[in-house]
Structures are given as structure tokens and as C-alpha cells.
Amino acid sequence: MRFELSDRSSGDRATPGKITARAVDVYYGAKRALHNITLNIDGNRVTALIGPSGCGKSTFLRCLNRMNDTIDICRVHGQIELDGEDIYAKTIDTVQLRARVGMVFQKPNPFPKSIYDNIAYGPRIHGLAQRGPEMDEIVQSSLERAGLWNEVKDRLKEPGTGLSGGQQQRLCIARAIAVSPEVILMDEPCSALDPIATAHIEELIDELRENYTIIIVTHNMQQAARVSQKTAFFHLGEMVECNDTEEIFTNPRDERTHGYITGRYG
Amino acid sequence: MTDLSSTAPFSRSSHRSEAFEARLQRRYRSERMFQRAGIGAIIFAGLMLVMLLTTIVLNGYTAFWQSRFDVSVYFDPEAISPSGSIDPETLSAGDYPALVRSALTELVPAATGRDGKRALMELVSSAAGYTLRAMVMADPKLIGTHQTVSLLASDNTDQFIKGHIARSALPGERTVSDRQIGWIDDLRAKGVLKSHFSLDVLTQPNSRQPEQAGMWGALIGSIMTMLVTLALAVPVGVAAAVYLEEFAPQNRWTDLIEVNINNLAAVPSIVFGLLGLSMFLNFFGLPRSSALIGGVVLALMTLPTIIIASRAALKSVPPSIREAALGIGASPLQVILHHVLPLAAPGILTGTILGLARALGETAPLLLIGMVAFVVNVPAALSDPSTVLPVQIFMWADAPERGWTERTSAAIMLLLGFLILMNALAVLLRKKFERRW
Numbered sequence: 001m002r003f004e005l006s007d008r009s010s011g012d013r014a015t016p017g018k019i020t021a022r023a024v025d026v027y028y029g030a031k032r033a034l035h036n037i038t039l040n041i042d043g044n045r046v047t048a049l050i051g052p053s054g055c056g057k058s059t060f061l062r063c064l065n066r067m068n069d070t071i072d073i074c075r076v077h078g079q080i081e082l083d084g085e086d087i088y089a090k091t092i093d094t095v096q097l098r099a100r101v102g103m104v105f106q107k108p109n110p111f112p113k114s115i116y117d118n119i120a121y122g123p124r125i126h127g128l129a130q131r132g133p134e135m136d137e138i139v140q141s142s143l144e145r146a147g148l149w150n151e152v153k154d155r156l157k158e159p160g161t162g163l164s165g166g167q168q169q170r171l172c173i174a175r176a177i178a179v180s181p182e183v184i185l186m187d188e189p190c191s192a193l194d195p196i197a198t199a200h201i202e203e204l205i206d207e208l209r210e211n212y213t214i215i216i217v218t219h220n221m222q223q224a225a226r227v228s229q230k231t232a233f234f235h236l237g238e239m240v241e242c243n244d245t246e247e248i249f250t251n252p253r254d255e256r257t258h259g260y261i262t263g264r265y266g
Numbered sequence: 267m268t269d270l271s272s273t274a275p276f277s278r279s280s281h282r283s284e285a286f287e288a289r290l291q292r293r294y295r296s297e298r299m300f301q302r303a304g305i306g307a308i309i310f311a312g313l314m315l316v317m318l319l320t321t322i323v324l325n326g327y328t329a330f331w332q333s334r335f336d337v338s339v340y341f342d343p344e345a346i347s348p349s350g351s352i353d354p355e356t357l358s359a360g361d362y363p364a365l366v367r368s369a370l371t372e373l374v375p376a377a378t379g380r381d382g383k384r385a386l387m388e389l390v391s392s393a394a395g396y397t398l399r400a401m402v403m404a405d406p407k408l409i410g411t412h413q414t415v416s417l418l419a420s421d422n423t424d425q426f427i428k429g430h431i432a433r434s435a436l437p438g439e440r441t442v443s444d445r446q447i448g449w450i451d452d453l454r455a456k457g458v459l460k461s462h463f464s465l466d467v468l469t470q471p472n473s474r475q476p477e478q479a480g481m482w483g484a485l486i487g488s489i490m491t492m493l494v495t496l497a498l499a500v501p502v503g504v505a506a507a508v509y510l511e512e513f514a515p516q517n518r519w520t521d522l523i524e525v526n527i528n529n530l531a532a533v534p535s536i537v538f539g540l541l542g543l544s545m546f547l548n549f550f551g552l553p554r555s556s557a558l559i560g561g562v563v564l565a566l567m568t569l570p571t572i573i574i575a576s577r578a579a580l581k582s583v584p585p586s587i588r589e590a591a592l593g594i595g596a597s598p599l600q601v602i603l604h605h606v607l608p609l610a611a612p613g614i615l616t617g618t619i620l621g622l623a624r625a626l627g628e629t630a631p632l633l634l635i636g637m638v639a640f641v642v643n644v645p646a647a648l649s650d651p652s653t654v655l656p657v658q659i660f661m662w663a664d665a666p667e668r669g670w671t672e673r674t675s676a677a678i679m680l681l682l683g684f685l686i687l688m689n690a691l692a693v694l695l696r697k698k699f700e701r702r703w
Contacts, residue, residue, distance in 0.1 A: 070592060072516055099595035109586035111605060121604070122594040172590070179594055 014229075017084075018043030018213045019064060019183065024078035026059050026068065033059045037078070037239045039232055043182075046205060046214045048224035048245065051234035052260065057217045060234070061185050064215065065101035066094050082183070099126055101183040102176035107192050108168035110160035110175070115152050118160040118171055119143065122179035138178055146174035147204050166197025173204065177212075184208065186216040190223065202227050221261055225249050233257045322682070326675025332464040332477065333419035333427045335390065335453070339369045339398065341408050352406040360402070362395035363387070366417065373458060374449050385446055389453075391418035393478045419459065421477045421669035423450060427461060430668050441668075467676050471644050472658065476669030479662070481677050483644045487557055487637070487652030488626060488684075490645060494561020495568060495625050500618055502565075503572030507614075510573070511580040512602055531570035538567040539631025547635060555636035555651040563635060564625040571624065575617020579610040612699040619692040623685050629656040655681045 019041040026034040034056045041047050049057040059068070066087065068074040080087050087097055099122075110118050119139045122128075129135045139156070143149040148170045152163070160171050169189055176184055186205070190198040205214055205227045218224050224231050225245060232242035233254070241248065241257045252258040280286055343350065346360035370386050371377060377386040394417040401415070402408055422441045425431045431440050433447065442450070453459040470480025514520045542563035546552045552559055583606050591601040607614075632638070637653050638661065645652035653661075655677060662674040 065593070067589070067592065070588075095595050095597050097595075098593060103589075103593035105586060105589060105593070107586055109584075109590040111587065111590060112609065121591075121596075125594075125596055125600055125604075175590075175594060 014045050015043035016040070018082070019215075020079075020081045021060075021063075022079045022081075024060070024063060024076065024080060026056070026063060026077075027075045028071070029073040033237055034063075035237045039239055039242055041213065041215060042230065043213045044209060044211070045230060046209050046216060046228040047230045047232065048228035049215065049217045049232050049234060050219075050221060050224050050260070051240075053219070055234040056237040057232075057234040058187055060239075061187055061215060061217050064183070064185055065098050065103055067098075067103065069094060099179050100181055101185060102179065102181035103185045104169070104172050104176055104187065104189050106188040108165055108172050110163070110168050110171050112159060112161050114157050115143075115160045115163070115171065116156040118175050119178045122175060126179055128179065142174040142178040143171075145177050145208070146170045147200065147207075148174055164197070166193050166200055169193060169197070169201060170204065173201075173208075177208075181212065183213045183215065186214065188217050188219060191219060198223070221249075233260060235260070319682075322675050322678050326672055326679050328428050328430075329467045329672040329676035330463060330465065331428070331461045332466060333424040333459060333461050335370075335394075335417045335419060335459055336414060337369045337373065337417060337458060338412055339365055339415045340412050341365065341398075341402065341410060342368070343410050346402060346409055352409070354403060357403055357406060358399060360399065362398045362402075365398055366390055366394045373453065373456070377449070382445075385443060386449065389420055389423045389446060389449065391420045391477050392475060393418050393473075416462075418477055421475060421667055422446075423459070424477055425668045426450060427454070427459070428672075430671075467673060468680070471642055472640065472653070473642065474640075476665070476667050476673055479670075479673055481655065481658055481673075481680060483641055484653050484655045484658035484677070485680070486644050487560075487641075488654040490557035490648055490652065491560040491564060491654055492622060492626060494558055494648065495564045496618075496622060498562060498565035499568045499572050499621065503569050503618070504576050504614060506569075507573045507576030507580060508602060508607070511577050512598070512606065527570050527573055531574060534630075535567050535628055536630040536634065538563050539634030541566065542631060542635045553649040553651075555639045555641070555653075556649045557645060557652045557654075558648040559635050560632050560637050560652075560654065561648075563631050564628060567628065567631060568621040568625045571621035572614075572618055575621070576610070576614045579613025579617065580606060582613060583609045612696045615699070616692045616696050619688050619695075623688045623692075626654075626684060626688070627656050627681065629660050632657050633660075655684075 017040055021037055021039045021041075024034055024037040025032065037056075037060060039060075049061060051057050062068045063076055063080060064082075064087075068076060076088060082097075082101065086092070111121065113121070116139055119142050120135050123135065123138050124131075129138050140149060140153075143152060148167060151167060152158075152171075160168065163171060169192075173184070173189075190201050193201065202223065205216065208214060209229075216224075216227065228245045230242065231245045231248040233240045233248065233252075233256070235256050241252060241254045243253070248257065249261060252261060342365060345364045346362070347356050349356065367383060367387055370390065371383065374386055377383055397417060398415065401413075419427075422431065423446075426433075426442050426447070427450065431442060437444055450459060466478075467480050468485070469482050470478065471483040472481070473479040510520060510523065542559055546559050546562060547554055587605050587609065588601055591605050592598075596604065632654060636651075637657050639651055639653065640661070641651050641653050643650070659674055659677045659681065662670045662677060
């Protein structure tokens with residue numbers, strides 16, 4: 001099986017060690033969902049997390065902005081650092097953390113409000129801008145960066161839920177961008193979209209790499225190969241292998257990685 | 267390549283076999299039967315409803331017509347104020363029934379002697395004297411003049427005219443005598459006694475005399491009680507639901523609370539009345555028969571309904587919306603106030619209105635806290651003695667005179683009208699604010 005690999009050079013502005021996870025274990029009640037994950041994620045790069053269903057890649061992703069805190073029975077052990085700061089330390093505020101680490105979900109989930117309000121909500125609650133021209137500018141630049149501005153500029157007052165699936169997902173990306181995060185987590189952002197909308201999002205991810213650190217969970221190995229510079233392969237709650245995407249897809253070291261990318265299981 | 271048909275579990279030709287056709291027919295037949303049963307059930311329920319409503323309306327519409335005497339009354343100074351003084355105390359002590367009596371005797375000279383005059387006076391409501399007194403008190407210049415006044419007929423006269431007292435009944439079995447029937451026929455022929463359209467049944471307070479009784483007091487009492495219930499049950503119910511649904515950890519305590527709330531929703535309403543009696547009246551000594559206590563008791567009764575409905579509405583807000591808001595750094599309270607509550611509002615509103623509609627029709631708990639008392643005054647404050655519509659219906663339905671029947675039905679019509687209005691409002695609000703995502 002051949003993969004069309006990302007042809008962009010991977011080293012342009014990469015800042016190593018943006019996020020470091022050390023010996024991370026996650027339990028759902030008595031069930032251990034992640035075993036001893038140690039992983040370094042570089043800044044201004046796209047890191048793909050791949051692996052079969054239930055392997056723990058989404059769980060790991062949700063550890064990075066502490067979304068797992070909302071699940072009562074979930075416990076996280078180990079250390080995760082963002083710019084050298086332990087995000088599970090008592091001094092860390094989850095509200096602040098999530099402003100720094102944005103998230104895009106599997107199913108597009110715009111608020112049942114206008115397109116404008118969808119984008120403006122984040123900046124408003126964080127006090128990043130006042131109502132009026134300042135906010136208009138944030139809304140416009142966020143939509144522009146998400147490649148949606150031209151399609152929606154004449155109907156900002158219409159509900160965000162009236163857009164097509166692909167547009168909704170880009171709206172969600174724009175919403176995440178609007179609070180100027182450093183990291184954007186994407187949990188299978190294209191799994192509910194058609195191929196054309198998917199291509200749109202993939203292009204967008206590549207452009208966003210300039211300014212953001214992106215971590216994307218995907219089931220689609222071609223997608224991982226196309227958009228990411230680094231890939232981590234998860235299997236049964238363990239991180240089996242993490243390497244440059246090119247290496248993973250052309251020369252996997254582990255037997256299980258090889259089996260997965262060649263489609264023997266998954 | 268193997269032949270596909272040979273690997274199929276049965277031969278494809280069986281799709282066209284007679285046995286298959288017959289099976290298909292049976293399937294359609296059972297579907298038709300099922301549909302017919304459903305339609306039958308709806309028709310049955312509809313007929314029952316129509317029967318109920320027709321009975322009530324047929325019994326009740328006559329309450330909006332009232333028989334009255336249009337008579338010329340001489341405001342005799344001798345009877346009103348023999349001393350000639352016009353200060354209110356003297357005026358209010360005047361012998362006004364005498365004025366009514368002389369006005370009627372003029373019209374019916376045949377009524378002579380003590381018995382005859384008493385029988386004649388029985389045709390007029392006891393309210394007639396009070397009507398004249400009120401006129402004089404308002405304008406003492408009327409004394410010594412002749413005025414045409416519309417006087418309320420008595421319950422028996424009214425019911426006889428409406429045909430509710432049969433002319434053919436034996437004299438001992440009806441409440442109007444042959445002599446009185448003669449006078450009524452005579453006065454109607456003269457055009458003195460007539461049936462008028464009247465909203466008094468709605469706008470007057472309660473009375474011991476059916477022809478004077480109205481439900482204004484009960485209506486005001488109901489509205490005040492509902493306001494108390496609304497003001498208490500909604501904030502408490504919604505707050506409890508939000509806490510239980512959004513903040514409370516899942517443990518034995520919250521399970522216990524949930525079971526208890528569900529149990530409370532099924533507790534017979536009279537138990538809440540007993541609670542109100544022992545807690546608010548006996549222990550705290552709050553005013554008996556008041557809309558305040560009625561509202562509090564009904565709020566307690568409605569709370570579980572509102573909590574359950576609100577929790578269901580909160581639960582139905584998709585988790586993706588919560589995640590979206592949390593994901594861009596909204597605090598848990600912001601998630602609830604900005605996103606979850608607005609989306610759950612239509613459901614909460616519907617549950618609240620349905621809960622209130624139930625409370626509006628509730629009688630049993632209010633009987634225990636004294637709201638069954640006979641109250642003539644329209645309540646002006648929450649602590650005033652008052653009654654409510656369903657209790658008024660209960661009291662009127664219990665009274666023996668024929669005139670109460672139509673008034674009971676009229677009160678039921680008003681109550682049903684309110685319930686229909688509230689339920690329609692619930693449907694409308696749900697339709698208007700319901701959002702899809």
C-alpha cells in the first residue's frame with residue numbers, strides 16, 4: 001500500500017517539546033485505558049495519532065486540555081507539560097488551559113446561535129475584545145483563517161447550524177482559533193464529512209501549522225500521511241511507535257504498526 | 267465463481283411463491299388491524315370527551331342568563347328614614363324590603379294577607395333590598411322619588427323560568443307553588459319579569475343564595491395561589507434540577523435523592539395537604555385558609571414534577587454543545603447559563619406549565635388547610651382568607667338547591683378554559699422556542 005506523503009518540509013519553524021507527556025496512565029473506573037504513555041509533541045507541527053478503534057488515542061487527546069476532567073470516573077496519572085508547565089498541577093486553571101489548548105470535535109458542533117456569535121462567544125467570555133469593531137475584526141480574521149469568510153460574510157447573522165457539514169466544521173475551527181490558542185486538538189475532524197469537505201479541512205490544517213501546534217486523531221491513514229509531520233501509533237492503550245510520518249509509513253519499526261498501516265487489522 | 271443462488275439460504279423463487287404471497291397478505295392484514303384499533307381508541311376517547319363537555323356546557327350555559335324584575339319602586343321616606351336624617355347610619359338601617367314589597371304588591375294586587383305577601387316576596391332575591399339600599403346610600407336624593415329598578419329574581423323563580431323546575435310536577439314536589447306560578451306567568455306576560463344575559467356569575471363574589479353567587483373571589487384566589495406556587499416552585503425546582511443534573515456527583519446520596527423525588531411525584535396530593543396543616547398552620551401558625559399557604563402547599567406538590575421535567579430537558583441538551591463550550595474555555599457555570607439552560611428552556615417551561623395546570627385543578631390538599639371555608643369577600647392580600655376554583659366547584663356541587671347545578675357547571679367551564687389555555691400555551695411555547703441541532 002502506498003501513501004502520498006506530506007511534501008512540505010517538516011522542519012521550518014518547528015519548536016521541539018511544546019507538549020511532553022511522561023508516563024501517562026488513564027483509568028476509567030477500574031479499567032485502564034492508557035498505559036504508560038510517553039510522547040513529545042513539537043510546536044508548529046501537525047502530529048497525527050492513529051490506531052484502531054478503542055486504542056486510547058482520543059482519550060490521550062482529551063488529556064491534553066483536561067476534557068477528561070468532565071468525566072467523573074476518569075483518573076489521569078503521570079505528567080503532561082505544556083511549555084514545561086505541568087497542566088495537571090493544582091495551580092493550573094482548566095478555563096485558562098482550554099483557552100490555550102483549543103479543540104475541534106468529531107461531529108461539527110456549532111452553537112445554535114448566529115455564525116457571528118459562534119465565533120465571538122470565546123473572545124467575549126475571555127474578555128479578549130469589546131463588542132463592536134474590535135470584535136468584528138476578530139470574527140473576520142478567524143473566519144478568514146478557517147477559509148470560511150468568503151462563503152459566509154453576507155450571512156453572519158444566520159444560524160451556524162444552517163451551514164453544510166464541512167462549513168460547520170470549519171466554523172468550529174474558526175471558533176477555536178478566535179481565542180488565539182497555542183495548540184489545537186482535533187478529534188477525527190473529518191470523519192463526518194464528504195471527500196471534498198475533507199480536502200478543504202486538510203488544506204486548512206496545513207496552513208494553520210504556521211501558527212499553531214496541531215494534534216489530530218484520525219482513523220484515516222492516508223489523511224495522517226497527507227497532513228502530519230509526525231505520527232504516533234496507538235494500540236490497546238499503549239503508544240507503540242512515534243516517529244516522523246514518513247518513517248512510520250515507509251519503514252515502521254514495530255510489527256504491529258506495520259500490520260496496521262498495511263491494513264491487516266484496524 | 268460459485269453460483270450465488272445456490273449459496274443463498276433458500277431459493278430465490280420462494281419470493282414469488284404462493285406461500286410467500288399469503289404471508290405478505292397476513293402481514294398487511296395485521297397492520298390494518300393495528301391501525302383500526304388505534305383509530306377506534308381515538309374515537310372512543312373523543313366521544314367520551316365530547317360527552318363530558320356537552321353535559322357541562324348544556325348544564326352551565328343557563329348560568330349566564332338571569333331573571334330580573336323591572337319594576338317602578340317608590341323610595342318611601344317613611345320606610346327609609348322616618349326621622350328625615352340622611353346620615354349613612356340611618357340610611358343603612360332603613361326597611362328596604364318594605365319598598366320591594368310595596369312595589370310588587372302594586373303589580374300583583376291578588377297577593378293579600380301575610381301568607382300572600384310572603385309568597386310574593388319569595389319570587390324576588392334577598393339581594394333586592396340590598397340593591398335598593400346601595401342605590402340610596404350612593405345618592406340620598408332618590409328618597410321620595412319613583413325609579414324603575416331592575417331587581418334580581420329569586421333562585422326558584424329563575425329556575426322555573428329556565429324550565430328546570432317542571433310545571434307538571436306535583437305541587438308538593440316543586441319549590442314554587444301554584445299561586446306563585448300564576449303570578450310568574452302574569453308578570454312575564456306584562457313584560458316585568460324577563461331573562462337577561464348576565465356575567466354576574468363570573469364577576470360577583472360567592473354567596474349563600476345561588477342566584478347571587480359568582481366565582482370572582484375564587485378566581486382571584488386561584489390566581490394568587492398560582493402566583494405563589496409559580497414564584498416558589500420554579501426557581502427552587504430549576505435550581506435543584508440544574509444542580510442534580512450538572513454539578514452533583516453520581517453517588518449513593520444523589521441516587522437516594524433521585525429516588526425520593528420520583529416517589530414524591532407519586533405521593534397523593536392530600537398528603538401534602540396534611541403536611542401543610544401540621545407544618546404551616548399548627549407549627550408556624552400561618553394564616554389559615556389563605557392563598558399564601560395554598561400556594562406553598564401546591565408548590566411542594568408541584569416541585570417534583572418540575573424537577574423531573576427540568577432534569578429531562580437538561581439531559582436532552584446534546585453533550586456536544588457542552589463540550590464545544592468547555593473546549594473554548596467556558597467555565598461550567600457559563601456552559602450552563604449561556605448554552606444548556608437556553609436550550610433546555612422550552613422543556614422546562616412545558617413541564618412547569620403542565621405542573622401548574624395540575625396544581626390549578628387541585629382540590630384535596632386545599633380542603634385540609636381550610637380553603638374550603640365560605641368566603642364572601644374577594645381576597646385582597648395573600649394572607650386573606652380565600653378559596654380557589656376547584657374548591658368552589660366542590661362546594662357548589664355539594665349544595666342542594668337547583669340553582670347551584672348551572673353555577674357549578676359554569677365554574678367547571680371557566681376552570682377548563684384556563685386549563686386549555688395553559689396547555690395550549692405550553693404547546694405554543696414549545697413550538698416557538700424548540701431548536702434543532
